[in-house]
Amino acid sequence: MTAGLDCQLTDSETSTMPSSTADNIRKPSRAPLIIGGLIVLAALLYTAGWYFLANQLESRVATNIAAFKQQGIDAICENATASGYPVRVGLDCSRVGWVDQAKGISITAGSLRSAARIYDPLQIASSVEGPATVSVPGVPPLDVKWHSLATSIRLDKPLPKHLSIEGSNVMVNEREKPGDPAALAVMQTGKLQFDASEPQMDIALAFDRLKFADNVVFNRPLPELTGAAEVQLANGFALLGKPGRDLSVLRGQTGTLRKVDVAFQDGSGISISGPFSVADDGRVSGDFKVTLRDPEGVAKVMQAIFPEADNTISTVVQAMAFVPKDESGAPTLPITVKNGKMSVGFISIGRLPAL
Template sequence: MSTGSAENRIKWPSGWIVNGLSLTDSETRPMPSSTAEKSRKPSRLPIIIGALIILAGVIYTGGWYYLANQLESRVATNIAAFKQQGIDATCENARASGYPLRVGLDCSKVGWVDQAKNISITAGSFRSAAQVYDPLKIVSSVEGPAAVDVPGAPPLDVKWEHLATSVRLDKPLPKQLSIEGSNVMVNERGNVSNPVPLAVMQSGKLEFNTAQPQMDIALSFDKLKIADNIVLDRPLPELTGAADVQLANGFALLAKPEHDLSVLRGQTGTLRKVELSFEDGSGIAISGPFSVADDGRISGDFKVTMRNPEGVAKVMQGIFPEAGNTISTVVQAMAFVPKDASGAPTLPITVKNGKMSVGFIGIGRLPAL
């Protein structure tokens, strides 16, 4: 092996002379690459992203607290406006809450007192909230018990395990409204001599959906027991029921001063389904279009379906013993009418100005609303 080739493979220290050539530092040291220099420079992108995130958070927080302040101010303004109308509305210790993903209102106690109408309702703490990405839908809950005073009823105490509402705002009125509760108990306030509740209900829900001028109303309840002789001065069994009703001009109800069933006068609509069930599983379901005249007389074409007609007859005769013969006649007729898909007999009933008939056979008269 030649000496030259060996020398070529040796990395000589700087300043040595090899084959008459001087090796300087610049010749022996590797040249730095431009890529390595760039990699050693710190990137500014993470800093920029972090700064933008912080800025967005500051802007969002400022906006949230601005809305919260507006909400608290609006509540105070509305309460003052109600007082000018003679209504004492209260929302004690009102404060905005829900940051960061919600905005809502909390009150330690709520109340509504309308002295002109002798209506007073007070309850416990109240909480409401709306998601920041869906501010028009507001959910709320209220703690019991509630003290209720209304005309025509004794002072009431109402207790519940859960009571919540949901509303979707729209103009001129909310588009949707629902109220649901569980384990509700109603007692007469101060009546220690009769501790039996006036009414108890396992669960219930009431919903309103509006598409002006139409209004849809849905009601459901489970295991409702009303104390004897409270309604129609008669004993009532435990009831489970549901109703789905469409009113063609439901918006008109909101302008009427009436607070009873007479508010339905002049209305037309459809009973999609009104169902009532008893403890033994028997029950009645009614459906069909209807109208209410200005004098409160009802007209319509209905289909009445009975599950276990004998069980229904037993319950109804217990409530209306004076109509026992009529009830027995109707039940006997159910054996000869068509049946639905489940095998339950379905009876067509026509009502004209309150007079009920099956075909040409009159079976009674409905009271005016």
């Protein structure tokens, strides 16, 4: 009897004693500390890498500026500082500029801010503060102001794949007439874009409410304009090696006017599209479709610009009543150009000047 009681007590005491397994379960885990340490280490390595890239960027800018200076070009990026930590890397300058004394080109502006995402360093976005001073041959010195001016570029070799420039509330004045309230030109919004896939290049332009001062263009008063253009050049890369700064650089090019459209304030407008080529002597050839939205409205605008051609413009508008219409009901005229000579069917209507 006593032996049985002792056995029961021993079993009971044994069942209440903590086991070594239970002790192990209750010990605090070291996993959170290890994970936390790894996170801190990764952050330190990332930070060190970012500052290394930032230092390389600042050094590269200084090297490039020095290289341009040896070529006689004063490239300006004052107080160049890397920025964008932690998810971007970019460059800030308190003032930027480009001065080429040999070519007589000088452009200076305010601060520059540019940045690229760490995971996509070839796509760079930037913004520039105004105003800017511009001097180019054949044009009076200009002051340019804007509300916003932004660029986007996709780097690639040998040349960028994509470049766009977009601005809003742009105003251009002659620098020598700072007190003149009439600006040479104002524009509400505008965008210029290049997309390249060697050797092809696509160029797109769009602007809204562009107004030139009277007699600035063609020495004639022009109405407020809104427009867009999309041009594809089959060998656009060849333009980059040409020294010319006028339309003569297009000699030897072929391409397509996907859309060239100009609209006037009353809703009327002109649209041109079609393939073209430019011979080595600058003569243009192509097959174009010219569409007039509200021909009477277009005639009024053109007669105000070219009053000496009043009768000719009226005759053309009357003839548009008999030409085919597009899906919107606007008359569309097919025009063939061969070596600069324009014709509608077998009727010659004039000659384009050589580019």
